[in-house]
Amino acid sequence: MKRIVRRVVLAMTVAMLVACMSPAAVSAKTVKVKKAGFTTYRAVADAAARPVGRGTTKVKMPNGGGYLKFTAPVTGAYRFTVSNVTSGRYCCGYFNLMTASGLYGTSIFQRSVPTKGGPSTGLYVASRSRKGSMFLTSRTGTLPLLQGQTVYIYFHFTGSCTFRLKIR
16 A cells, blocks of 8 residues: 555656746746947947846837847857737737947948848738738847847837747
8 A cells, every 4th residue: 555655756756847847837027128328439339228038038118119238158050039919909019130340340230131921121020911011920030249248138119019939
């Protein structure tokens, strides 16, 4: 009898550990974007930007624009994907990937990013796809970064919404 009870308890413990470690059980971090206008001044964008790391982040976006920033931990190509845009109604917008440039690195500029099915600087995304529209429900841009290099991600949406940002 003791042997059966031990096996049942052990099986339940293993099942709980597996359930807790599964990706579905891991919730995404949530970041609220501070409202800010578009700028090419690094200091202004840096003051407004909230930092994000690799992985999946749930982003709460106000009506208008704002910044997030990501600093590359190692040299490599990073994929930035925006998807699952949700709002009480139709919501659309775009995001730009911007890096420092200029003689002293005081300015930031939009980077040209090769993507499937759309423009290369403004990556347009929406809560629902519409026939013939450049606004897709998911957009991915890949950008090569050096270790320690920061990319500023500028978002602008028509209305407040939430979306998922995945950085790999």
